[in-house]
Amino acid sequence: MSKLIVRSFSLSLDGYGAGPDQSLDNPLGVNGTKLHGWAFATRTFRKMFGQEGGEAGIDDDFAARSMDNLGAWILGRNMFGPVRGPWPDASWKGWWGNNPPYHVPVFVLTHHARDPMEMEGGTVFHFVTDGIESALRQARAAAGNRDVRIGGGVATIHQYLRAGLIDDLHLVISPVLLGKGESFFAGIDLPALGYRVTDRVPTPQATHLTIVRE
Structure with missing residues (x-):
């Protein structure tokens, strides 16, 4: 049966999933790219973005597994782009160019309707205005029998956690401090929601946590 999952979602040591002041110049917020140093170094992520090389090992194993058996993604609007309010036109097509790294249908949560947008490589963005x-x-x-992955951001994951809809999460704690930004744990009581940590794997670049719903 299809599961709803979170994979390779990076957090700072102080619990932030993105830096402050997200913008066109800083899509992950100020200093937000520091959260993903572990991922940028892996063979899997470099291949996703058309680059060669990259490191093998535990971090790469987690990155590769995060892409297994995916049939669809869900994104919050901020993850799709910096445009706020009604769509002024159809010119913004995401951060990723003409061939985004998803290659399956992607459902973007928004309050403002927009026609579906077909991209190269099998990615089709659908804009959903009637809720999670x-x-x-x-x-x-x-997705059929394959899994649905929530790509973020923090607010979107919070909505699905509070609704008890996420089956399991793979969170990655990066050894950086942001000080401010989007707090992942603020207002979220994971034990009360029925989640527990089942695995912890440290590497030089990060600590990988597996959290499941009982």
């Missing part, structure tokens, strides 16, 4: 449950229904229908 609708996005999940559509994503599961598209």
